[in-house]
Amino acid sequence: MEPMHSSIELSLPSRLGFEKIAMNTAASVGRIMGFPDDRIEDLKTAIAEACINAIEHGNKLDERLCVSVTLAMTSDSLEVRVLDTGTGPKFPVEVPDIDKKMHEEQRTRGMGMFLIQALVDEAEWVSTPSSGSYARLVIRLPKAQELQVK
Amino acid sequence: MADKGTQVKMEEIAGGAGQPITVLRFVGDITSTSQAAVLGTYQGLPDTAKQILIDFSKVEYLNSSGIALVIQMMIAASKKGQTIQSFGLTPHFMKVFTMVGITRYTKLHVDEASAVAAFPG
Numbered sequence: 051m052e053p054m055h056s057s058i059e060l061s062l063p064s065r066l067g068f069e070k071i072a073m074n075t076a077a078s079v080g081r082i083m084g085f086p087d088d089r090i091e092d093l094k095t096a097i098a099e100a101c102i103n104a105i106e107h108g109n110k111l112d113e114r115l116c117v118s119v120t121l122a123m124t125s126d127s128l129e130v131r132v133l134d135t136g137t138g139p140k141f142p143v144e145v146p147d148i149d150k151k152m153h154e155e156q157r158t159r160g161m162g163m164f165l166i167q168a169l170v171d172e173a174e175w176v177s178t179p180s181s182g183s184y185a186r187l188v189i190r191l192p193k194a195q196e197l198q199v200k
Numbered sequence: 201m202a203d204k205g206t207q208v209k210m211e212e213i214a215g216g217a218g219q220p221i222t223v224l225r226f227v228g229d230i231t232s233t234s235q236a237a238v239l240g241t242y243q244g245l246p247d248t249a250k251q252i253l254i255d256f257s258k259v260e261y262l263n264s265s266g267i268a269l270v271i272q273m274m275i276a277a278s279k280k281g282q283t284i285q286s287f288g289l290t291p292h293f294m295k296v297f298t299m300v301g302i303t304r305y306t307k308l309h310v311d312e313a314s315a316v317a318a319f320p321g
Contacts, residue, residue, distance in 0.1 A: 091292035148301030158268035
């Protein structure tokens with residue numbers, strides 16, 4: 051049996067709302083791969099947040115720039131890369147503290163990276179000064195569901 | 201592609217003890233562009249509104265910017281001594297709201313009846 055390797059590439063304009071294309075494409079891929087519904091919802095939200103960060107912060111809402119989204123499938127995982135022309139996020143990832151938010155001691159926004167890390171199996175942010183930066187997200191199939199190509 | 205936008209309907213219903221409950225029924229997306237719908241609507245409520253019920257059952261898409269607006273509404277309500285209950289989130293967004301801690305300040309109910317029953321009479 052051959053391991054499966056396939057990829058899909060999207061090029062999105064840097065306009066809020068277009069993250070839905072990446073979300074829905076990833077959902078379709080996830081269903082084909084056999085991910086359960088709850089993991090597909092996790093992936094959709096994580097990808098939405100990564101794309102919104104790329105659109106707003108990486109590409110500064112400049113519609114002349116594109117956000118590149120690559121979905122790469124293997125027999126047991128789906129890796130998504132979201133690439134923009136920016137220099138990458140500032141670290142560390144801000145952990146939302148609802149008590150501080152409710153007392154206006156922490157801004158109400160800024161939960162995107164926290165949600166990404168919480169919803170996928172692997173998340174990292176990579177900066178390459180010459181070509182921009184990307185978020186890399188990975189979700190893995192449960193062992194019994196690994197895809198096989200006969 | 202246009203953002204779907206946020207529609208909101210406001211109505212008043214009676215709670216278990218006959219007290220007035222203001223219901224905000226959101227429809228569509230709740231995102232960074234929803235400030236007028238979320239905060240603008242809330243700020244337009246009369247000062248007599250003490251119990252506020254948020255209906256998320258027809259919300260199709262929520263992102264972290266939209267959740268931030270919900271938190272801003274909760275902050276404003278807290279300052280006024282208003283009580284908020286919510287219902288209608290999908291299991292996924294109940295999980296996300298729990299992750300960011302919103303459940304410390306409002307309970308997330310599965311349906312309108314249980315949310316209404318949770319308000320003190």
